[in-house]
Amino acid sequence: MSSTKNIDVFFSAQSFQENELRDKSVVVIDVLRATSTIVTAMMNGAKGVIPVEDMGEASRISQSVDSDNYMLCGEKDGAKIDGYDLGNSPLEYTRETVSGKTLIFNTTNGTKAIKKSLGSATIYIASFLNLSTIVKALSVEKNEIVLLCAGWKGRLALEDMLLAGNIIYNLCDAQLSDEANDGAKVAFGLYEKYSDDIKSVVFQSNHAQRLKDVVGTDDIDYCCQTDITDQLPILHDGIIST
Numbered sequence: 334m335s336s337t338k339n340i341d342v343f344f345s346a347q348s349f350q351e352n353e354l355r356d357k358s359v360v361v362i363d364v365l366r367a368t369s370t371i372v373t374a375m376m377n378g379a380k381g382v383i384p385v386e387d388m389g390e391a392s393r394i395s396q397s398v399d400s401d402n403y404m405l406c407g408e409k410d411g412a413k414i415d416g417y418d419l420g421n422s423p424l425e426y427t428r429e430t431v432s433g434k435t436l437i438f439n440t441t442n443g444t445k446a447i448k449k450s451l452g453s454a455t456i457y458i459a460s461f462l463n464l465s466t467i468v469k470a471l472s473v474e475k476n477e478i479v480l481l482c483a484g485w486k487g488r489l490a491l492e493d494m495l496l497a498g499n500i501i502y503n504l505c506d507a508q509l510s511d512e513a514n515d516g517a518k519v520a521f522g523l524y525e526k527y528s529d530d531i532k533s534v535v536f537q538s539n540h541a542q543r544l545k546d547v548v549g550t551d552d553i554d555y556c557c558q559t560d561i562t563d564q565l566p567i568l569h570d571g572i573i574s575t
């Protein structure tokens with residue numbers, strides 16, 4: 334059983350060094366929208382998701398694979414990238430579109446956070462959509478746990494910290510130990526403050542404001558749903574699968 338004493342929260346993909354993750358289990362969180370999209374793709378039968386660092390890596394991989402079975406997906410600053418098959422709206426990742434496909438996935442912060450975690454022991458992909466499944470897996474995790482919030486270009490993202498806090502709140506049965514790490518205390522406190530009103534707080538977040546201008550609000554509504562799936566996406570050998 335994992336103790337919340339052994340949980341830390343990093344607030345962005347730039348807020349730590351890779352060696353801090355060695356031998357730890359990492360839970361990557363990018364509520365708006367990368368990890369919500371990955372969970373949705375897996376729920377709708379995608380064979381796997383290959384997270385990439387940038388457009389260069391995405392295009393190198395896409396040129397070496399069979400385009401019938403692979404799709405090039407992702408965004409830059411929220412907008413679909415020209416020439417890609419899909420953007421980063423989870424609503425695009427329907428069963429008809431992604432079932433049986435392997436997705437090469439390139440996003441502004443989420444996939445960078447995943448790539449930066451490659452030296453860790455295990456990498457889980459979390460969202461509100463699969464919250465209870467993540468909590469269940471972490472409750473029996475033997476390693477120390479890092480909840481890695483992707484954030485936005487080095488800055489904290491409120492929606493990611495809220496989910497981190499929600500995970501911790503569930504893991505400790507709402508009673509956080511005084512010995513918990515500072516990051517865990519901040520995330521837990523944030524969740525306690527806003528737990529009755531997650532959706533409206535997420536809608537007021539900086540990234541929701543950004544997304545409203547680029548893609549509207551449907552994705553934000555979708556990503557605020559809790560426990561619509563029991564998918565547990567994990568990265569193995571460079572590919573996320575369940």
Ligand code: MLT
Binds near residue numbers: 441
């Ligand atoms: C990211 O990786 O930064 C995001 O998922 C951005 C987005 O909302 O498309």
